[in-house]
Amino acid sequence: MASSFFKSRPVQIASAIGSLVGLGCILKDSMQGKHFDNSVTAKGKVVLITGANTGIGKETAKELAFRGAKVYMACRDQEKCEEARKEIIEDTKNSNIHCEQCDLSSFESIRKFATNFKQKEQNLHILINNAGVMRCPHTLTKDGLEMQLGVNHMGHFLLTNLLLENLKKSSPSRIVVVSSIAHTRGDINVTDLNSEKSYDEGAAYNQSKLANILFSNELAKRLQSSGVTVNSLHPGIVDTELMRHMGIFKSYISSFFIKPFIWPFLKTARSGAQTSLFVALDPSLDNRTGKYFADCEAKETSPQAQNEDLGRWLWAVSEKWTKLTS
Ligand SMILES: *[C@@H]1O[C@H](CO)[C@@H](O)[C@H](O)[C@H]1NC(C)=O
Ligand SMILES: *[C@@H]1O[C@H](CO)[C@@H](O)[C@H](O)[C@H]1NC(C)=O
Numbered sequence: 001m002a003s004s005f006f007k008s009r010p011v012q013i014a015s016a017i018g019s020l021v022g023l024g025c026i027l028k029d030s031m032q033g034k035h036f037d038n039s040v041t042a043k044g045k046v047v048l049i050t051g052a053n054t055g056i057g058k059e060t061a062k063e064l065a066f067r068g069a070k071v072y073m074a075c076r077d078q079e080k081c082e083e084a085r086k087e088i089i090e091d092t093k094n095s096n097i098h099c100e101q102c103d104l105s106s107f108e109s110i111r112k113f114a115t116n117f118k119q120k121e122q123n124l125h126i127l128i129n130n131a132g133v134m135r136c137p138h139t140l141t142k143d144g145l146e147m148q149l150g151v152n153h154m155g156h157f158l159l160t161n162l163l164l165e166n167l168k169k170s171s172p173s174r175i176v177v178v179s180s181i182a183h184t185r186g187d188i189n190v191t192d193l194n195s196e197k198s199y200d201e202g203a204a205y206n207q208s209k210l211a212n213i214l215f216s217n218e219l220a221k222r223l224q225s226s227g228v229t230v231n232s233l234h235p236g237i238v239d240t241e242l243m244r245h246m247g248i249f250k251s252y253i254s255s256f257f258i259k260p261f262i263w264p265f266l267k268t269a270r271s272g273a274q275t276s277l278f279v280a281l282d283p284s285l286d287n288r289t290g291k292y293f294a295d296c297e298a299k300e301t302s303p304q305a306q307n308e309d310l311g312r313w314l315w316a317v318s319e320k321w322t323k324l325t326s
């Protein structure tokens with residue numbers, strides 16, 4: 001009796017599914033990467049994180065709050081920000097967490113945010129440029145820039161430059177730029193940076209992530225011996241809302257069928273936050289600048305990302321387009 005029970009179809013199928021789920025869990029566990037395990041405190045530090053209401057940004061904010069930092073969450077959607085703020089305060093018992101309105105797709109909003117922030121705070125010890133848009137359909141920012149270049153690079157370029165005074169005053173301080181391994185597949189299109197003649201959502205995303213590293217490296221040079229370090233990183237392939245723009249997740253049906261197969265290979269948002277935390281806090285990085293990290297260690301970037309001429313070119317265009325100097 002027992003043997004025919006185990007041979008029955010439904011039981012075999014159930015057992016096969018069980019094994020697959022188990023395998024998936026083991027695989028997922030092994031895909032989470034290194035965790036930041038230094039217990040360094042963040043007490044007395046003023047931290048600003050963009051896009052802190054969700055995904056990696058929220059997990060980064062939460063850990064910094066847990067370690068005692070005063071955390072500013074710069075977000076576009078104040079309702080979602082407030083929800084995340086409440087959750088962070090509840091989880092960490094640190095009530096020194098603040099929501100500030102900042103829409104990175106609007107230079108006016110960024111300028112307003114910076115003015116407002118500087119009225120409240122003289123200091124800024126850690127700036128984490130975390131917010132990002134991924135593979136969205138062709139849209140423009142308020143200032144007419146292609147959305148991914150506009151938010152991921154130009155918005156953060158302006159924000160960072162407007163906050164440099166505070167960062168210098170608070171040195172040793174750190175700027176953390178969340179880029180991606182996608183930069184290795186990116187090109188800076190010098191003849192059509194703003195994707196006006198043609199648009200490919202993947203190419204524009206990869207370009208914006210390469211721009212992040214070129215910006216990080218160029219700024220690191222400019223801030224040499226100022227006590228402000230600038231480093232970029234790849235957080236890992238993370239299962240967060242960023243993915244909502246990716247083609248295969250567009251329809252609920254395909255998401256339902258495909259997601260289980262790629263789920264084991266995705267990091268959780270908490271795992272994705274580890275390299276941001278490492279670059280923001282680890283004492284061994286006190287004097288390291290202009291570097292790129294993944295899985296809590298220094299990694300090589302693509303050769304393009306090391307192209308200093310390209311970095312200078314992008315800086316000059318960014319200065320002009322954001323009207324930084326006028
Ligand atoms: C963008 O980068 C990803 C890898 O991160 C690659 O799969 C994709 O083909 C790239 N897109 C383009 C248009 O180069
Ligand atoms: C740059 O943009 C032009 C015009 O949109 C396009 O024809 C060309 O293929 C792009 N070059 C790269 C390297 O993406």
Ligand SMILES: *[C@@H]1O[C@H](CO)[C@@H](O)[C@H](O)[C@H]1NC(C)=O
Binds near residue numbers: 283284285286287
């Ligand atoms: C960083 O530089 C300062 C000043 O030169 C030095 O005192 C400190 O030991 C250095 N820290 C590390 C981790 O190398």
